[in-house]
Structures are given as C-alpha cells and as structure tokens.
Amino acid sequence: MINRTSIAGTVNHLLKLLPGHITVWHRGAILYATEPNPSNSLNHWPIVQAAREQHEAILISAPRQHQLCQECPRCSDCSLALELFIPFRLNQQMSGGICYQFTATAANLLQTNLNAWLEHLKDYTRHIELLIEDATKRHRELLKTQQLTYLLNLVPEGVVLLDEHANITAYNEMANLHELTSLLQPLKHHNPASELPATLSLPNSAGEIQLKGKSFYYNKRFIGALYHTQKSAPLLKEKAKPSKQTIMPSIIGNNPAIQKILDMIKQVARSDSTILLRGESGTGKELFAQAIHELSPRAHKPFVAINCAAIPEHLLESELFGYEEGSFTGAKKGGKPGKIELANHGTLFLDEVGDMPLALQAKLLRVIQEKSIERVGGSHPIPINVRLVAATHRNLEEMIGQGTFREDLFFRLSVIPIFIPPLRQRPEDIELLLNYFLRKYCISLRKPFKIFSYGSLQRLMSYSWPGNIRELENMVEYLVNIHAQDVINAEDLPLNISRSSPAEEAPPTMRTMPLAAKPGHGSRSQRSRDELIELLNRYGWDTAGKRETAAALGISLATLYRRLHKYKIKES
Numbered sequence: 254m255i256n257r258t259s260i261a262g263t264v265n266h267l268l269k270l271l272p273g274h275i276t277v278w279h280r281g282a283i284l285y286a287t288e289p290n291p292s293n294s295l296n297h298w299p300i301v302q303a304a305r306e307q308h309e310a311i312l313i314s315a316p317r318q319h320q321l322c323q324e325c326p327r328c329s330d331c332s333l334a335l336e337l338f339i340p341f342r343l344n345q346q347m348s349g350g351i352c353y354q355f356t357a358t359a360a361n362l363l364q365t366n367l368n369a370w371l372e373h374l375k376d377y378t379r380h381i382e383l384l385i386e387d388a389t390k391r392h393r394e395l396l397k398t399q400q401l402t403y404l405l406n407l408v409p410e411g412v413v414l415l416d417e418h419a420n421i422t423a424y425n426e427m428a429n430l431h432e433l434t435s436l437l438q439p440l441k442h443h444n445p446a447s448e449l450p451a452t453l454s455l456p457n458s459a460g461e462i463q464l465k466g467k468s469f470y471y472n473k474r475f476i477g478a479l480y481h482t483q484k485s486a487p488l489l490k491e492k493a494k495p496s497k498q499t500i501m502p503s504i505i506g507n508n509p510a511i512q513k514i515l516d517m518i519k520q521v522a523r524s525d526s527t528i529l530l531r532g533e534s535g536t537g538k539e540l541f542a543q544a545i546h547e548l549s550p551r552a553h554k555p556f557v558a559i560n561c562a563a564i565p566e567h568l569l570e571s572e573l574f575g576y577e578e579g580s581f582t583g584a585k586k587g588g589k590p591g592k593i594e595l596a597n598h599g600t601l602f603l604d605e606v607g608d609m610p611l612a613l614q615a616k617l618l619r620v621i622q623e624k625s626i627e628r629v630g631g632s633h634p635i636p637i638n639v640r641l642v643a644a645t646h647r648n649l650e651e652m653i654g655q656g657t658f659r660e661d662l663f664f665r666l667s668v669i670p671i672f673i674p675p676l677r678q679r680p681e682d683i684e685l686l687l688n689y690f691l692r693k694y695c696i697s698l699r700k701p702f703k704i705f706s707y708g709s710l711q712r713l714m715s716y717s718w719p720g721n722i723r724e725l726e727n728m729v730e731y732l733v734n735i736h737a738q739d740v741i742n743a744e745d746l747p748l749n750i751s752r753s754s755p756a757e758e759a760p761p762t763m764r765t766m767p768l769a770a771k772p773g774h775g776s777r778s779q780r781s782r783d784e785l786i787e788l789l790n791r792y793g794w795d796t797a798g799k800r801e802t803a804a805a806l807g808i809s810l811a812t813l814y815r816r817l818h819k820y821k822i823k824e825s
C-alpha cells in the first residue's frame with residue numbers, strides 16, 4: 254500500500270516553506286490533499302488535461318484571466334493567484350501529479366525568484382513520485398507473493414519454493430503442518446545449490462517424511478526448486494488442530510486501549526475467574542472470548558458459545574441446561590445435554606447475557622455457586638467444571654436499577670470486567686481494519702486486489718461506525734463483491750456512509766444509551782427508519798433481503814426484527 258504518512262511528511266515540510274493547497278493525485282484518485290477537495294477525480298481538470306497533452310508541467314498565473322480556467326464554474330470568484338501542475342510519469346505515461354495552488358501572499362514570494370522555486374517544487378514532486386513508485390513496486394511484490402501463496406494453498410500437498418540459493422521464498426499451509434520450512438533450512442548449506450536432491454527423506458515429529466523435488470533452469474542456469482510431499486504424508490497431530498495462536502494474530506488493533514486489553518487477556522486467561530466483556534455490538538467481544546479460551550489451559554477442551562438474545566425465551570432453558578427424556582412433548586429420546594454440559598472442562602461463552610430472562614438468571618447463579626446443573630425434567634445434579642466468559646452491550650447497572658437484571662448475578666459475572674471501546678474511539682484502527690478486511694475478502698472471494706482512495710479513506714475515517722467492526726467488515730465484503738475497479742473512491746461507498754454527517758451520527762455511549770428509543774422522535778430515529786426502509790427496498794422484504802439488510806447495517810437478523818418492531822415498519 255502507498256504510505257500516505259511519508260507523503261504527508263514531505264508535503265508538510267514543503268508547506269512550512271510555502272503555504273498553499275497541495276493535492277497529490279495518482280491513477281485517477283486523490284492520494285493526499287492538504288484539505289478536503291470538492292472534486293474526487295481530477296481527470297477533467299483542464300490543467301491536468303493540458304499537462305497530459307503537452308507532456309510537461311503547466312503554470313497558470315492569474316487563473317481568473319487564464320483561458321484554461323474559463324470552464325471552471327468557480328472561475329469568477331477564484332481566490333488563487335497561482336496554480337501549478339507537475340505530472341508524474343510511470344512507464345513513460347502520466348500516472349498522476351501534484352497540483353500546487355497558491356493565494357496572493359505565497360505567490361508573491363514565488364514571483365521574486367520564480368525559476369528557482371519551480372526547480373524546487375519539481376524536486377519535491379520528484380521525491381513524492383519516487384515514494385509512490387517505490388510503494389507501488391512493493392505493493393505489487395506483496396500482491397505477487399499473496400497470489401502465489403493463494404495458489405499454493407489450493408494444492409492439497411505441502412509445497413515449498415526455493416530460490417537459486419535454496420532460500421525459501423514461498424510455501425503453503427500444508428507445508429507448515431508438515432514442518433517443511435524448518436526441515437528444508439539445512440539445504441541452504443548445499444553448495445552449489447543446483448545439486449539439490451530430487452528426493453528427500455526427512456524426519457519430522459510425526460515420523461519420516463518423503464519429499465519430491467524439481468529444479469528450475471533458465472538459460473541453463475539454476476534459478477530455483479520446488480519440493481512437495483506425497484499424498485499420504487502423516488501430519489503432525491498437534492499442528493493439524495488450530496494452534497493456540499490462531500485467534501490472537503487476527504485481532505487487529507494498534508489502539509493503546511486494545512493493546513492493553515490484549516495484555517490483560519494474556520494474564521487473565523490462565524485463571525478460572527469469570528470474565529464480563531462489555532462493549533457495543535460488533536466490537537469483537539466474541540473474538541476476545543475465543544482468544545481467552547485459546548490462551549487458557551482449557552484450550553484443548555470445548556469452547557461453547559450461546560447467544561441469549563437469539564434464542565426464544567421458552568427454548569433458552571433447555572438449550573442451556575439440556576433435558577431428560579420425556580420432560581416435555583417433543584423431547585428427544587434419551588434426552589439432550591445443554592450447552593453448559595457440552596462446555597464441561599472448557600469455556601462457556603454467554604453472549605448477550607443482559608438479555609437473559611430473570612428466572613434463568615436465578616438458575617445461572619445457582620450453577621455458578623454450586624458448580625452443578627440439573628437438566629430440565631431431571632432429578633439429579635450433574636457436576637460441572639466450566640470457565641465462564643459473559644458478554645453484553647447492555648447497561649447492566651441501569652438494568653439492576655430497573656429490576657431487570659439480578660445484582661448478585663452481576664457481581665458473580667463481573668469478577669474481571671473488560672471494556673472494549675467502540676470503533677469511533679479507536680480512529681487509528683479504522684484504516685488498519687479496512688486494509689485487513691480488503692485483503693482478506695479479495696483473497697477469499699478471488700477478486701483482484703484493491704485500494705481505498707484518499708477521498709474514500711477520509712470519508713470512512715470520519716464515519717462513526719455505529720455497527721463497529723462488524724459493520725466495517727460487512728461493508729468491505731460488499732465493496733469487494735460489487736466493485737470491479739482497483740481503486741475504491743468516495744462515491745463507491747454505501748449511501749449510509751457517504752451521506753452520513755460525522756458529528757451528528759455518533760451514537761450515545763454505552764453508559765448513556767437509552768434502553769428504548771421512541772420511534773419517529775428526533776431526526777436520528779427518523780433517519781434510521783428511512784435508511785432501514787431504503788435498504789429493504791433495495792435488497793427485498795423477504796428473509797434473504799432482510800438478512801442482506803442486516804449485514805449492510807452490521808446488525809444481527811434478530812436486531813433487525815427488533816428495529817422493524819420498534820419503528821413500527823410494516824411490510825406492504
């Protein structure tokens with residue numbers, strides 16, 4: 254990806270010398286601008302067109318009188334005294350450029366020694382051009398490696414590619430499971446590398462592994478080799494299971510609060526104390542719960558999750574506690590264990606615990622205190638050893654005050670409370686997550702790699718993300734699905750994002766969140782209602798359409814139904 258920070262550093266340095274407006278444009282999109290630019294694409298700018306035709310920099314002094322500027326709708330009240338466009342070239346073609354716009358003060362400074370300044374600005378432009386060239390090259394190399402890894406992962410055997418010095422340059426997941434990367438390290442000491450053996454028999458921790466090799470030559474010169482396993486090669490049992498480290502690396506976040514939570518999780522995972530994860534919907538509570546489990550001594554035992562809000566009240570009890578044969582009409586022969594029993598010796602994740610009915614809250618409290626359960630219709634206690642991780646987006650303190658959540662259960666659950674901040678309080682993570690999901694979905698949906706333009710990133714960074722990371726992830730998946738170009742511009746973003754006004758959009762924090770907002774009151778509710786109807790009209794009012802609408806909004810289907818009810822939206 255192109256590093257905007259280094260471009261910003263160069264531009265800011267320049268602005269200290271010469272105040273003005275600078276726009277860096279690359280491949281039809283604005284890569285950097287010193288202030289938001291009204292136009293997202295400079296293609297139609299007469300000055301850019303002129304530079305493209307004349308293959309050189311264009312300088313316009315007194316733009317209001319200049320013939321090139323007459324087409325511009327703002328020409329008559331333009332306050333610029335000088336405008337300069339210096340193009341970039343990539344492979345002999347103009348790929349973009351820098352537009353410098355100066356008002357009278359800066360222009361006066363320039364006019365005193367115009368030629369020297371022009372050289373100076375050309376040097377700056379060249380510097381930025383090199384930064385872009387370098388970043389583009391590195392981005393291409395990264396893409397090539399990712400494409401190669403993607404391709405290798407389609408092969409059902411372990412595959413490793415070596416360069417002419419027998420250094421490993423690429424390998425697939427299966428190779429990892431066979432420990433091939435460490436097994437092939439000693440090949441580096443073979444000299445000359447062209448004499449790499451055609452078959453290898455190497456010991457890994459699952460036994461002996463046979464590898465076949467194929468050397469590659471170009472103009473009779475050895476340029477590399479490929480080693481692969483045979484179909485029946487035994488896998489390492491330990492590695493074949495998801496490793497303890499699978500979840501942690503996929504938790505993206507540089508925000509100090511998230512880093513602190515990750516450190517805390519590593520600490521608390523070792524004990525059996527109950528953890529209460531608190532945060533808005535979509536902030537990653539379930540991901541953190543899985544990480545806690547995977548870092549705990551229970552990692553090789555079950556992780557069982559149950560969403561208390563998604564299961565109808567009358568079924569929740571038997572889902573949690575299980576039932577004995579004949580305990581109710583329709584009960585299965587032989588009975589059925591509940592989620593708590595299934596999680597025995599492992600971790601039970603109680604999602605949306607704030608939505609648990611009061612009667613079940615009392616039963617759950619007993620499980621925690623007595624460490625045993627009784628199935629529905631059963632008459633004997635079953636001893637239980639589970640680590641409990643609960644989560645909620647609800648304001649439990651307020652619910653206790655209203656008598657809808659038991660205070661004693663709250664204290665039992667909240668032994669280690671962890672607050673996960675909403676995405677709008679972690680602005681530094683937005684670009685990171687956008688790029689992470691962009692790469693993830695381009696790979697999984699087999700689409701060419703894409704980037705966000707400067708304009709779209711600005712928009713996305715100032716959006717308040719009420720649905721948090723789930724909303725961001727769904728939006729990226731949607732864009733990768735429908736967007737064919739390699740640059741995603743601001744106008745390509747979903748309407749609810751491109752139309753939102755950042756200041757107004759920020760939802761209230763968890764502590765002040767009203768439990769039930771009245772429909773139709775206030776412009777926010779009205780806008781949410783309108784947006785919901787607009788999306789349903791777009792995706793359809795049937796279940797599939799509702800599912801897509803929920804995904805676009807970053808909410809669950811159950812929440813969507815609740816909103817339809819809350820806003821009194823009836824299907825026509």
Ligand SMILES: Nc1ncnc2c1ncn2[C@@H]1O[C@H](COP(=O)(O)OP(=O)(O)OP(=O)(O)O)[C@@H](O)[C@H]1O
Nearest residue numbers: 503504505506533534535536537538539540722723
């Ligand atoms: N830090 C993160 N890095 C990468 N992906 C994340 C991160 N946080 C959340 N996600 C992803 O966002 C989506 C929503 O996360 P998750 O289901 O854990 O949220 P939640 O807080 O449990 O939501 P809810 O309260 O609605 O159940 C998941 O696909 C998850 O993998």
